[in-house]
Amino acid sequence: MVAVYTHVSAEALSAFLARYDVGELVSAKGIAEGVENSNYLVDTTRGRFILTLYEKRVAADDLPFFMALLDHLDAKGLPVPPAIKDRDGREIQELAGRPACLIKFLSGVSLSHPTPAQALAAGEAMGAMHRAVADFAPTRANSMGVETWRPLFERCGRSLDDIAPGLYDDLGKALESVLARWPGDALDRGAIHADLFPDNVLMLGDQVAGLIDFYFACTDIRVYDLAVMHSAWSFDAQGRGFDAGVGDGLIAGYERHFPLSAFERAQFNTLASGACIRFALSRAWDWLNTPPDALVVRKDPLAYVRRLKHYDPELVKRSA
Ligand SMILES: Nc1ncnc2c1ncn2[C@@H]1O[C@H](COP(=O)(O)OP(=O)(O)OP(=O)(O)O)[C@@H](O)[C@H]1O
Numbered sequence: 001m002v003a004v005y006t007h008v009s010a011e012a013l014s015a016f017l018a019r020y021d022v023g024e025l026v027s028a029k030g031i032a033e034g035v036e037n038s039n040y041l042v043d044t045t046r047g048r049f050i051l052t053l054y055e056k057r058v059a060a061d062d063l064p065f066f067m068a069l070l071d072h073l074d075a076k077g078l079p080v081p082p083a084i085k086d087r088d089g090r091e092i093q094e095l096a097g098r099p100a101c102l103i104k105f106l107s108g109v110s111l112s113h114p115t116p117a118q119a120l121a122a123g124e125a126m127g128a129m130h131r132a133v134a135d136f137a138p139t140r141a142n143s144m145g146v147e148t149w150r151p152l153f154e155r156c157g158r159s160l161d162d163i164a165p166g167l168y169d170d171l172g173k174a175l176e177s178v179l180a181r182w183p184g185d186a187l188d189r190g191a192i193h194a195d196l197f198p199d200n201v202l203m204l205g206d207q208v209a210g211l212i213d214f215y216f217a218c219t220d221i222r223v224y225d226l227a228v229m230h231s232a233w234s235f236d237a238q239g240r241g242f243d244a245g246v247g248d249g250l251i252a253g254y255e256r257h258f259p260l261s262a263f264e265r266a267q268f269n270t271l272a273s274g275a276c277i278r279f280a281l282s283r284a285w286d287w288l289n290t291p292p293d294a295l296v297v298r299k300d301p302l303a304y305v306r307r308l309k310h311y312d313p314e315l316v317k318r319s320a
Pocket residue numbers: 031033034035036037038039050081103104105106107110199200210212213215
């Protein structure tokens with residue numbers, strides 16, 4: 001697990017907080033979870049906040065889209081963490097040479113092993129989020145969308161076989177099969193989260209207390225968001241042990257807002273296979289380009305190849 005990439009001194013943090021109406025600094029601790037950004041838990045005389053400094057994976061130009069989406073969802077009563085505005089109304093700042101936001105703290109814990117009841121609540125929360133963005137105008141292309149998969153596969157190249165023998169052939173065939181079947185514009189599109197893994201949902205018992213980490217949010221197929229969630233929630237960390245109760249719970253919860261059409265149901269496994277390819281490829285790229293002794297724990301690409309095999313057993317022959 002990484003801790004924090006960018007160190008912020010107490011003096012710099014106090015000066016930063018002075019731009020806001022949030023009281024004075026009491027304490028700040030680096031948060032170990034998370035691999036994309038540097039996060040601090042900040043307590044002031046007026047409350048608790050998250051300070052996020054955006055590292056290289058989040059483009060500064062994308063922050064206005066993410067913050068507008070969070071403001072929109074917050075205004076509609078969804079449990080998301082908007083950025084706090086400073087006295088001049090600004091949400092996006094610079095601190096220690098990085099883009100930075102002070103963000104509302106949400107209670108709740110992220111789960112490692114969700115239950116069907118928790119999956120039902122989380123699926124319902126995703127449906128509510130998709131309902132709430134019906135009148136959200138800004139758009140952002142999916143930086144990990146379907147058009148990026150073949151180029152990323154080609155950049156990984158034959159080195160994929162260093163991860164597991166046969167992975168290059170398996171992923172290459174799966175990719176072409178999924179691209180040929182991809183429903184594209186035939187399905188409803190909108191703003192989606194695109195990375196709603198269990199660690200990005202904060203729960204209190206069986207209630208959803210927070211949806212966080214919107215830094216892959218984009219405009220894409222609405223049910224693809226549910227397929228990403230299904231592939232992330234319904235298996236163990238190794239990508240084995242499919243839990244139909246959790247998978248069905250997610251879909252049943254979502255359907256309280258958006259019943260799936262017969263066409264969406266028919267496309268679901270293709271969308272989920274696409275999600276598996278997306279995460280297998282991004283993890284494979286990181287695996288091949290992160291030294292084994294780096295501070296970051298590399299996420300296992302094969303856990304996603306196994307999930308792919310679940311959705312489409314014909315696609316994976318050798319590598320999982
Ligand atoms: N608004 C918030 N309220 C409470 N806790 C938060 C909030 N935002 C983040 N956290 C905590 O910080 C951790 C890391 O946050 P986040 O997932 O956004 O980081 P990240 O660096 O983008 O990581 P990754 O993409 O790997 O999930 C979360 O697991 C959660 O514990």
